[in-house]
Amino acid sequence: METDTLTGPMDLKVRELLKEVQLDYTPAFTKLVNDTVSAIKESIIKIPEDLPVTADVAPGFVRDVGADKAEFKFKKPKCIEMGGSYSIKCIVKPDINVDLFIQLPKECFHEKDYLNYRYLAKRFLYLCVIKKHLMSASAVCKVEWSTFQNEARKPVLLVYPAKKLAEVPGLFIRIIPTAESLFDVSKLNLKRNNIRALNQEGNLPLSTPIYNSSILEDMFLKDNGELLKRTFLGQKELGEALILLKVWAQQRSSIYVHDCLNGYLIAIILSYLATHGKVNDSMKPLQIFRVALDFIATSKLWSRGLYLQDEAKISKEDRMLYKDTFPVTICDSHTHVNLTFRIKSNGFFELQDEASLTLRCFEKSGDGAFEDIFMTKIDFPAKYDYYVRLNLKEKNEVYASGFCLDDECWRLFEQKLHGLLKQGLSDRAKFIRVIWRNIPTECSMENGFSELDVEPLLVGISVSFLEKALRVVDVGPDAENKEEAVKFRAFWGEKAELRRFKDGKIAESTVWEIEQWKRHLILKRIIEHVLRRHLSMSTRNVIQIVDQLDFSLLHGVGGNLTSH
Template structure:
């Protein structure tokens, strides 16, 4: 009956508690993959060694963790909440970030004096959950390494912890003092974990019912998390087939790091975060098939943008040509896209230029990623699928996006605001003019376009038909302070209407005077 339950699995995890000599599994010096060499010299294999140590001390760690959770109901319930929270965020519940056992190990650490004993038996389930999330997001202990041992029974030295931090991106030393439980966790995965935890803290404070639905009931996948997503088909790629299975790390993890490095170097400060995941193990993989099915699924990349001014910049500025070594590296990386340019401030630097129309600047990230990956990984255009511009055609009117007129719109608003602030002969001076309409925020469904008859000179041919009305856009006018406003609501509304009528009259008069002045000066000239 149990075998027929959907989603029910029995996982058998083998251990090897006494098969190997610990001295042969030293993380800093020993090589246990003979084919892993550089210039004929065997290289240390810390990740491979750590994976063997993990199997050796699995029972000891499981027993210690189990004893901590035994008879502590609120801690058990908090662990369930944290697992559900992590599972709902597919990009952090992955091979290079969190798993259920790692979450339980971190909770155990927070109950020990080495973790500050910030979790105790007097706390509720929700309090423990919040403490753990806050630890993920803000704790400075991560930079020093976590050790799941009481202070008085610590067996690992400060030098040992420092070596773990130097060898791995994240260090969580187990109860034996020999294993780094977080040896698979990457720097980019840890950055995303901290970012997601910070968002969760914000949700706990501001969302209804403590954010229960948002945190535990809502799936947050790549498309919901990142501003731009890229799917890379690597099946049959020469870079993949050339990878050796005899290395310190899994070969597909090596390619993940290569893609991450290339995109970070190409996108520089345009992005706040880049996340690369390759779920290379098919869900129904049969061990008898060997590695033949590995690499068939696409590699997924998520990109979170930084400030829009940086993300959509048309020019990437590189090193000064006088810095010869850096300039050579820049040209080698960018190839034919690199060029030497002189900028307005007189500086001369290597650079890359991504010329594009105003309404297509959101595709600059896509163009850079395509160029870099095609050049360095020998990928074809059809192997790269971006989720960024598939629906852009819906926004085009006459072959271009109406948002291209936003520059003229903002100039018109600035002119209006200046003219209103200069009006005289009104009871109260206008102090500020603020835009309210969605068109000013570039979020209008149908952005306004300049009327074809609104300009004196135009190179465009006049249309046969033109709208007789111009769409109005809301702005807010703020007057200087006064203590003479009426308190009665009806009187207040009538006073505001009178103000608006007076401002309108004065504005029309000022425009007429302006046009008469322009006409007379033109006539006299």
């Protein structure tokens, strides 16, 4: 009852917030969008039919993506139409952009171009041709590269109109290729290997579920966009709830990121709740918002997976395959692609924790709940007890096996680092978050991927309990357990030592001797040791935000600060 009474005054604040962040589709705005899209279409129409396109257009990209073939003759797109948040009128200011789907023509592809990165190379070369012709269009101010969900092998074009409108500063059109009916869907199932160079021991081919899902995503992107249109158009409260969830997520940089949540997935989750009767048009936006957060935080359906189609129509074998392959599954209405194939388990745990924390905010009195939920920016460094920044520029080990395997090398490095820190910190840490937003704001994708390491990798660590986090001794396996003792010493190296404890137990251990007032630095030392031993990271490339104010503990606030 108490939280219900709170939603009354909060509803008023939510109404004001929606007025502030919702984009008004004025005649001037829609005309600017339509004129810019028309100019893009005209530029594409002028591209000569059967123009020869080869890898020479972007040799660096074709080389680094790993494609073995990438030649075709240019054909005009089968269809060009707007989609995304613009099409369902759920754009959230200040980031104003319009998705423009361009359907790649089948004539540019061979039936086996799903193999060995060929599709991804041709997809990019097709965009390169379009970019070249857009650069000379008078209605276009500039054209830049970006990526789809931070995936370097799937670039998109950002087109900025020459005409400016004060009410929509920074507006751009995002050109996204789609691949309807290009390939036989059965050739892209999760068990198949479509990168012939990827083999396991015994020369057996490895399955490529991430790679396959990335291609399937393009094949059904437009259809899934149509599903969202059917769900949201005409549903005012549902659309406003989507906007509230976007505002909430965008304020939390640890979850609004490539391995967790984005606006598209929020819309998909709301669509699932609407089509399965968990929310309806009689509910207020704030009620739908709370139902969605509760579903994210507590629903047991996540362990089975969510299916936009009737789950009974999907075989048990297919459901188990999704469950065994991905930590999170939201299967599209065609049951061909897991829309959450990029989400990692630690990202999803973080999302559930944030949803739970937000639900508890509703218990606050006064204006505190609204401020905490919607108005407070929670940047990555402020979120965690320990914050680490790694400079990995020109660290060749990141892509020693190639930039693109089943997943991209940057995502694999995130997982490797997370695993090392999880093993090193053990129960000292409640959450370990590793995020590498490796795509810079402006990049020249034609030159390949070697410059996609300039952005730092970020690590956030939330400790479990202080007595665990600050303990001096970690006790490992018993001396008699030879196999585990060997693993322990292999991980810790010279820090591992055999000790006899007061209870007579003899076990492997690590000891972090340190002064009492410096025990908060034990985690810092563990992190430095693990990074140095397993990744050859020197301390000059590892910045930990933990001890910058320690001089005040040592000297007190009355000390002479100028000498420190």
